[in-house]
Amino acid sequence: MSQDNIKIEPYAEKIRLKEFLGGSRSTIPLLVGTTPFAIIFGTLAEPNGLSALGAVMMSIFVFAGASQFIALGLLAVHTSLPIIIATTFILNFRHILYSANLVAKVKHLPQYWRAILAFGLTDETFAAINNRYQQPDLTNAHWFYLGSFLTMYINWNIFTYVGLTLGNIFPEMQNWGLDFAISVTFLGMIIPYLSNRPIIVAVIVSAVLAITGYDLPHKLGLLLASFSGICVGFSLLALAQRKNKIAAIKQGALND
Amino acid sequence: MTNEILLISGMFIATFSVRYVLFAIAGKIEFPAWLNNALSFVPPVVLMAIIAPNVLMPKGELWLSYNNPWLVACIIAAIAAFIRKDLLTTIIVGMLSFALLKFVFAM
Numbered sequence A: 001m002s003q004d005n006i007k008i009e010p011y012a013e014k015i016r017l018k019e020f021l022g023g024s025r026s027t028i029p030l031l032v033g034t035t036p037f038a039i040i041f042g043t044l045a046e047p048n049g050l051s052a053l054g055a056v057m058m059s060i061f062v063f064a065g066a067s068q069f070i071a072l073g074l075l076a077v078h079t080s081l082p083i084i085i086a087t088t089f090i091l092n093f094r095h096i097l098y099s100a101n102l103v104a105k106v107k108h109l110p111q112y113w114r115a116i117l118a119f120g121l122t123d124e125t126f127a128a129i130n131n132r133y134q135q136p137d138l139t140n141a142h143w144f145y146l147g148s149f150l151t152m153y154i155n156w157n158i159f160t161y162v163g164l165t166l167g168n169i170f171p172e173m174q175n176w177g178l179d180f181a182i183s184v185t186f187l188g189m190i191i192p193y194l195s196n197r198p199i200i201v202a203v204i205v206s207a208v209l210a211i212t213g214y215d216l217p218h219k220l221g222l223l224l225a226s227f228s229g230i231c232v233g234f235s236l237l238a239l240a241q242r243k244n245k246i247a248a249i250k251q252g253a254l255n256d
Numbered sequence B: 001m002t003n004e005i006l007l008i009s010g011m012f013i014a015t016f017s018v019r020y021v022l023f024a025i026a027g028k029i030e031f032p033a034w035l036n037n038a039l040s041f042v043p044p045v046v047l048m049a050i051i052a053p054n055v056l057m058p059k060g061e062l063w064l065s066y067n068n069p070w071l072v073a074c075i076i077a078a079i080a081a082f083i084r085k086d087l088l089t090t091i092i093v094g095m096l097s098f099a100l101l102k103f104v105f106a107m
Helices: A012-048 A052-061 A065-076 A081-091 A094-106 A111-119 A123-134 A141-169 A171-175 A180-193 A197-212 A217-255 B002-024 B033-039 B042-056 B069-084 B087-104
Strands: none
Touching: A012 A052, A012 A065, A012 A123, A012 A141, A012 A171, A012 A180, A012 B087, A052 A065, A052 A141, A052 B002, A065 A081, A065 B002, A081 A217, A081 B002, A094 A111, A094 A123, A094 B002, A094 B033, A094 B042, A111 A141, A111 B002, A123 A141, A123 A180, A123 B042, A141 A171, A180 A197, A180 B042, A180 B069, A180 B087, A197 A217, A197 B042, A217 B033, A217 B042, B042 B069, B069 B087
């Protein structure tokens, strides 16, 4: 046996660290958008009736940007607890769709890993790990996922605290338009998907219905827009696939 | 205080249960191919449903105008995204444009 045939496997720890850092690195661009979002959450907490400790605890245990904002908005108008919690549930229902997208790729992991990764499933991490999870070898991909999650999590919590402090120093900060950061971040995450007609149409349908359904109670417009967009996009995709199939059959018949 | 503990516990259950339920039962159910196809539309569609009202109705009413800094900054960011295809560039261009439009041009 020649020397060349002996493969030297790198240590498992090294591979894991490399994956972890890769996940962290792929998440850093997204922090540019989520950091101002975390700061503004911190600044808005106390003016809207959530204590500083409550804001810190919410970022630690709930870790869901959009829901935390909506909760503040509802607290400000003295909404009852069950309504706030139900709204959180509805707003987060999109995560079931994210997890459905990933489920086949985590089923080999032990249950505690799945629980940790599920807790870390945010819009940003889902986008950041997308490329990694398209690759065929997913043996250590959960370390990549963990790297992305912890990067988001630590950043979110630090800047919630920074926001609380800044909010006390500059009370007028909530008018600076920092909320724009999350819109442009999400926009940047959407654009790479726009590579074919079904997706483009689905996104347009979603935008139009989100606007027209904006006044529906409990953010139902968001769900309505999402489901309609998905149905339209999926129908267009199914039609295109059917067309291709028929064309392929015709081609086959010609060749015979 | 008790109220905040209840609020945060409730929100924790509402977010975590949704994120975890499918992971918990993974391997016990198989998703058919058509469902996976449909799910591939989820991320861009849901994100768009979240941002469309923020950008097009930042003050609660539809504001389709070149005076709307949210909209104009998003268009500039989208152009940057198509040119550079790089997320960080898109975000920075968008935020700088927004700051310029809102504070320098006082839109």
